[in-house]
Amino acid sequence: MVVHELKEIELDRLFQALADATRRDIVARVLTSESSVSGLAARYDMSFAAVQKHVAVLERALLVTKEKRGREQIVRAHPEGLGRVQRLLDEYEKIWLQRLGRIAEILEQ
């Protein structure tokens, strides 16, 4: 099986991007207030370059965007990307719930 080649790769990137606590934290921060990469880096116990890489992973997964402002690179939440994530997760959940519901029904008979 494994249909929807494109969607699958997008899903790979999305889930993979979310599979790291630092990256989830960056997304959470950036949702409330945009921040430069160095601003973010200051908050974690790792090198600037490491944070830079995390941001790149989030960017590839369409969760955040980067925009140059002066000498800084401003990171923001990417609303369309996040909207897409939300719809995908909702879709997934719906399927799960439907099927789990069906299983429950069958068991009740």
Added chain:
Amino acid sequence: MVVHELKEIELDRLFQALADATRRDIVARVLTSESSVSGLAARYDMSFAAVQKHVAVLERALLVTKEKRGREQIVRAHPEGLGRVQRLLDEYEKIWLQRLGRIAEILEQ
């Protein structure tokens, strides 16, 4: 930051488990009908051992359970695990939506 050590590790495992098309497919299959590991393996173009490993990853993420039946190992969806997943994702989404909503409000002023 990075609070909730335990939850974080669970989320790591969850997202990481879902970050692979084969594993997502296995979850989808198992949601509709339980299946032995070899039954699953027959459906993918990879070795039995590879599928065995994928199932182990899903098990660790509490997405499926394995139960020995005769000489077979039956894989099923793990309802409590999936329920937990659902709640975690809901929580995440709620935070996102709240913050995105707030951003939208600010922009409208």
Added chain:
DNA sequence: CTCATGTACAACCATTTGGTTGTAGATTAC
């Protein structure tokens, strides 16, 4: 009993991941 099936698990391998340091190029501050 014997053979085929299903599983477990180890060893191995290439690639990716998550981190590091170091160097170089822009841009701002003084």
Added chain:
DNA sequence: GTAATCTACAACCAAATGGTTGTACATGAG
């Protein structure tokens, strides 16, 4: 103009990932 700041990017490294093959062991079928 010079120095400090922010970023980009390469090179490197250890560990994890996703796959393989091979061997051994249970269990069911004939």
